[in-house]
Amino acid sequence: MKLASIGLVGLLLLARQSFGAPNKCVSPQPPPVTHKKPNFVVILTDDQDQLMNSLDYQPYVKRHFIDEGTSFTKYYTTSAMCCPSRVSLWLGQFAHNHNVTDESRPHGSYYKFQAGNLDDSWLPVWLQEEGYSNHYIGKFINGVNKDNTVAPKGWDHFEPLVSPGIYNFTNPIFSLNGGPLESFPGVYQTDLIRDKSLARIDALVEKKKEGDNPFLLVISPTAPHDEIQEDGTFTPPVPADRHKHLFPDARVPRTPNFNPAVQDKVGWIRDLPLLSPLQVEEIDHHYRQRLRSLQATDELVDSVVKKLAANDLLDNTYLVYTTDNGYHLGQHRLFAGKQTPIENDINIPFIIRGPGIAKKQIKTNPATHSHFPATVLDLAGIKRPTNLDATSLFDPEHTESFNVEFWSNQFTEGGSKLKHKKNSYKALRLISQKHDLYYSVWCTHEHEFYDMKVDPYQLSNNHSAADRKLLDRLDALVVVLHDCKGEVCKFPWRTIHKDGQVHSLDDALDAKHDAFYSALPKFRFKSCKVYYDADNEGAGSSPFS
Structure with a gap:
């Protein structure tokens, strides 16, 4: 790919335009590209809510992201399930185009991703073609197991969590670049991902001494996703021992849609019974465990940002904090989970900081995971492929509408099958x-x-x-x-x-x-x-x- 004519400087000028820009063609004058290629660090959590206030319990995310960057409060996944959402994030396509629509075979998982050769043309490959080295640590998508650890194209360092260690907080299993499994019994997963990420930054710093060598680093802890037991049962996430007694009085926000007396929805949601007092108590415990499990992620954020700053990388690095899909606990009598089009499941956190990005700003223009590749490519000054389904987050010619889609059974998490x-x-x-x-x-x-x-x-x-x-x-x-x-x-x-x-x-x-x-x-x-x-x-x- 060749450098885009608009370049990084032009993108940052566009980023400062107001949300109210009209939906009509805009032809800004393209200044010359003078900046060296920026780095990208993405912290990708799993099933983190936007609307149950989990971000309020993460002081380091507030300090390093919210206060130092721009929060997109109308940011969405368009398929509220891990696999289709994560594939859309990296391909810039809606699920009906990449057709990874479930967590497991035949309609989803890493196997479906591979069968479609989706790594032939996606963000890691586009960046690699322009001189980037790409590094992934943590959860990728379901279907990475002992029989299928081969690295997808585009990654120089691919170190994913491997099933059954993906959703086990105290027995994580990794594989490096398709190599043999490495188990860490008794080690807290998020802390291990933090240590691996800091070591990777050290290695990237050494590499940069040889030249420009821009990089993409993705750090993906499983928290606050439920832990999944060997029999397939979902149980609340497990916090690190140092956090297990925090927030004893926290409970799910009692918003009007929490266990409502009148349930005016469709189909199976409409017919759900009121949650019992015991179920509400279980939901509040689940909520506290989610908040506790996120504390190690919050500490990871602090460690990563400080490591970047200590090596003079912050000034030329874009940092993103986001998740794959939202989560509900008690909303519309739904016990726990995702997979519905209600706002709790699809509206998710997305915060970005970096060169030229406004600080302490909230943007309300609609955006989705499919906007992510175009955003990264624009900020890197790289021409976008023609098959992307969305523009950059900062494009003044944004759309006002998008499609949310799903084709699967809804399964209840939190201990029920x-x-x-x-x-x-x-x-x-x-x-x-x-x-x-x-x-x-x-x-x-x-x-x-x-x-x-x-x-x-x-x-x-x-x-x-x-x-x-x-x-x-x-x-x-x-x-x-x-x-x-x-x-x-x-x-x-x-x-x-x-x-x-x-x-x-x-x-x-x-x-x-x-x-x-x-x-x-x-x-x-x-x-x-x-x-x-x-x-x-x-x-x-x-x-x-």
């Missing part, structure tokens, strides 16, 4: 200065609609009472986004209105378009399947093809 079928859905999130909307179509032919400015906790499904003209526009977006690729995902209004006159929902709501939208076919599933089948969903003959 209960599974809920018919959990396949397509959901739309549309976020702008004026609108904050959620709309979903389920495989059961049920629908949901929430104006999140009025009903942020998704308590009252307003689909039957919503303005039909508005729903017609949202239906059209779902039709376009459900199988979109590349530019169509980035700019769906251009597909719906090929004359280029509509750039936003406000434009589309002009009454002159009422008849056009009313006549469009609506999205639907033919049946409930636990895998992505393009022929099973759509709107018949698409009017936009």
Whole structure:
């Protein structure tokens, strides 16, 4: 790849533009690239919530990331499960394009990733082609086991956790570059990942003495994911001994959607019974264990930042703190877990600091994991591939809408093996200065609609009472986004209105378009399947093809 014409300096200028930039073509003057290539350090946790306040219990994340960088508070995973979410993070594609849609075979896991040759063209390879060395330590995706430790393309140092040591906090198992397994019985997993990461930084510092040698370092502890026992049972995460007595009075925030008396949802969620007092007590214990397990991660953050600073690397390094998907505990009577399109499961932390990134800033433009590769490539001054489904986080020409999708059973974590079928859905999130909307179509032919400015906790499904003209526009977006690729995902209004006159929902709501939208076919599933089948969903003959 060649250096992008816009370069790092131009990107940082764009980063300072306000969220309210109009959705129209922008042609900034490209200054020459004068900066040396920046480094990237990504701390990727597992199942960390954005909406249950876990970040409030991480003082080092606040000191080193929130206070020193920009927080994207409307940042989302578009498939609330570890494997599809992590693959989207590195490929810049929605799950319907990379088709890793589950945790295990045949529809997910590292085996599915390998079968699709997805490491032929993804962020580590694109960076490596431009002189980066790439390093990964910690959890990758499920399916890395004793029979399958081969490193994917693009990594110079690939040291993943290996099953059954991925979700065991006190008996981690690693493999280096596809080599033999190395077990560490009795060693706390996050502390070991910290030590391995600090040693890797030391090695990178020595390498830099030979030349520029920019690097990507990914540090991925399993916390605060549940621990998984040999029989497949999920139990609360295990904190380090030094943290096991912290926060004795902490409990899940009692937001209006916590175990609500009235449950106005769809399908199996609607029919869930109220949580019992004993279950609520278990949920609060689970919450405390999650917070405690994150303390070692918080200390890891402090150690890594101090190590970078001690070696004069901070000034030319972008640091990212994020997770793969969100988590619910008691919201909408859901005991514990993910895999639904509710806001707790899909809205996740994303914080970035580095050269030119504003400090103590909050940005509310909508963004997803699919935006991550474009962001890294832009900050590195590297030309983006054409198949990315999203723009940079700092691109003023951002989209206001994106698709959330899932095709699998929902299984309950926290000690239960209960599974809920018919959990396949397509959901739309549309976020702008004026609108904050959620709309979903389920495989059961049920629908949901929430104006999140009025009903942020998704308590009252307003689909039957919503303005039909508005729903017609949202239906059209779902039709376009459900199988979109590349530019169509980035700019769906251009597909719906090929004359280029509509750039936003406000434009589309002009009454002159009422008849056009009313006549469009609506999205639907033919049946409930636990895998992505393009022929099973759509709107018949698409009017936009």
